[in-house]
Amino acid sequence: MGRWQPNARGRLEQAALDLFGERGFEQTTAAQIAERAGLTERTFFRHYGDKREVLFSGARELEEAFVTTLADTPETAAPMEAMASALETIAAFFLDSHEFARRRHAVITANAELRERELIKLASLAAALAATLRRRGVKDPAASLAAEAGMAVFKIGFERWVGGTGERTLADHLRESLAELRAITAGA
């Protein structure tokens, strides 16, 4: 048996989500989160660069998976075809997490600072996707725009999925949003 309880990060993230849900993000101090997890405030800040980051540990994995998937699509696919394929694959990661995503999303949308953090994670993801497209030979501004368009589809589709009952899958919502974007931009 180790000197400390295992899975410190997991305990911190669970405690944070619970406390933010109970009394709100601003009304919760880092010391309170740490205390509920059986740790100290200083340890909290060793695991997370700031108080908000405790809700975004999954972002790195999502970005990696997204980039890998996009990079693995056939070179022959047009930029938005590749994005569509990547979106399809990524949606599978969220198949069993509707309830968790719902709780987390409720906390985030209730606070402006957390929305800011969410947006910069999406922007970072868009930048990584644009770089991947460029590596596939797509020129700018096409690469950046395809990445931003993909993020717009992901954002809107995700919001509608998380705001729904969970009966329709995320992949479903993403396909619908992409089709809608195509219809809208189809003008002369």
Added chain:
Amino acid sequence: MGRWQPNARGRLEQAALDLFGERGFEQTTAAQIAERAGLTERTFFRHYGDKREVLFSGARELEEAFVTTLADTPETAAPMEAMASALETIAAFFLDSHEFARRRHAVITANAELRERELIKLASLAAALAATLRRRGVKDPAASLAAEAGMAVFKIGFERWVGGTGERTLADHLRESLAELRAITAGA
């Protein structure tokens, strides 16, 4: 003559942009900005909700102008036609401000917290535009997607304009980005 020097906000914004440029955002304290403007830290926080906000006073006006312009396009225009027209009009606001925009953008891109703030301003703008489109009878998710697509075009076009020499106008870059988005999303 008043009891105080006039244009406190203007002095604070100028001092902030200068100091952030000289020594960086994090290395500048709110008290230092206030001091250079001949005011106190407390007064700084009366004018701006937080330290970052001093760089974003123009966002409200931009959003208002954007929304007004979009609302004033003929009801017959399709969503992206209306967005394109609004982008065109908004570009005129930036005709003589390339140098200022360049300095400000350099400061913002150099700091993650400032990039976060910029992103949430754009998100707020997108939400306002989506609401305006809905008021024109556009359904969701089309309204949200058109707004997000418009913001993507604005973002990419603005970045390319601000990173250029200023010879090509912002309107120019926006038209190019929009055309590129249309080309990309035109797939089956």
Added chain:
DNA sequence: GAATCGATGTCAGTTGCTGACATCAACCGT
């Protein structure tokens, strides 16, 4: 079994930000 390591704890300090209250020129009504 000694040396090292790594996750955690302790403590003191800086900065962002806020509430409560004071000041005093300008303005307003009589």
Added chain:
DNA sequence: ACGGTTGATGTCAGCAACTGACATCGATTC
């Protein structure tokens, strides 16, 4: 002309986010 009100600012005390320096002590390594 004069008393009251207003509004932008100043002063001060305090909390919470975050950081650097150093200590602790099981576990691991040689």
